[in-house]
Amino acid sequence: MNFPSFLHVLRRAGGLCLLGAALALSAASAGAAERIPDPKAAPNDFLEAVANNMLDAVKADPQALRGEPTHIAALVRRYALPYVDMNKTTRLAAGRYWRQASAAQQQSLVQAFTGTLIRTYSGAFTRVTAGTTISVLPFRGDPKADDAVVRTTISQPNSPAIGVDYRLERTDAGWKVYDLNVEGIWLIQNYRNQFAAEIGSNGIDGLIKALNAKQ
Template sequence: MQRRTLITLLAALTGGAVLPTWAQTGSKDEAPDALIKRLSTDLLELVKKDPALKKGDLARISEVVDREVIPYVNFRKMTSAAVGPQWRQASEAQREQLQQAFKGMLIRTYAGALAQVSDQKVVVKPLRAAPGDTDVLVRTEVRGKGEPVALDFRLEKKPGEGWKIYNLNVLGIWMVETYRTQFAQELNQGGIDGLIQALSSRSFDATAAAKP
């Protein structure tokens, strides 16, 4: 996967992770394409201005992800889908550990890509959805130097909640399904605890799952 695509993937994964408090004013009725446009634009602008984020400061990135990303991403659903059928066999404590380990792995893997953010902008394509739909696909392109990068978001909306991201597609590759393949190898070898240990390891090669 090209370096530019890693930048795109990190921006997608962190969603609104580094949005200032004033920017989190979207109502529960905010349209999904408007949400993606707002989060992506504000994220890219803030990354350009925050030296700690540009340097890949893991503590800073983790801080803003914990504070800001959860309202916009169904991370529990994302993690359970990546783990696959064995998620149902995990205890609640193990599920929490899996979510934290998965998040930490993503931050470690893509933190360095933030330094490459420069003149990218996100263009949201027209939304193809009916007014009552609760599961939609928002298609975007990240444009900068070189060819545009296609980036699609899957979002769902539950009663009383706003739209939340639960999967994304970079250049035709769905993130959750790709990670599920790699996680299955760890699960077959060491079960749930083995996967938690692997995800927590700084030597775990998550980039292998992200390659086409």
């Protein structure tokens, strides 16, 4: 399986998206000052804390900057996944096929898709430099709503700014990210098209096998 459109703009954005966003919670161990995100704060305040932690940590971590897959995967699983609703992301990406899957298939699909996203984003961290900055734009939504979009821009030296929008859902544990838009391409929609094609040809088990084969 190949996802060229989304991966192309993701790499231009330096990998500072979705699963990578909460990676920066390793800032304390990397020697940077950590900002503790509050999932029950306003969505823009929550995401700003997560994003700035990420950027500080990546800048301070030579292994992350080199894009070493095993190292980044461990950091993402430890620090990112608690702030991402991978069950919802996977369910929406699978679309109508999600209801056709057994409970065991659903669990396997979530695990396989999580691994795919971690692998996909790992290689993009080499774009981060000391001059990379993240700006959270003024929040336009209703902070009391249960679904919110937080807009950010990522700036790189000698490159145009990249717009990245995060979609979050309010849960009992607070805000969680479940989708993002990089330069007009929504992650879930991009993967939904690919998932549908794979399932149509090889079934749900075929999709799980294809995702796992890329890890």
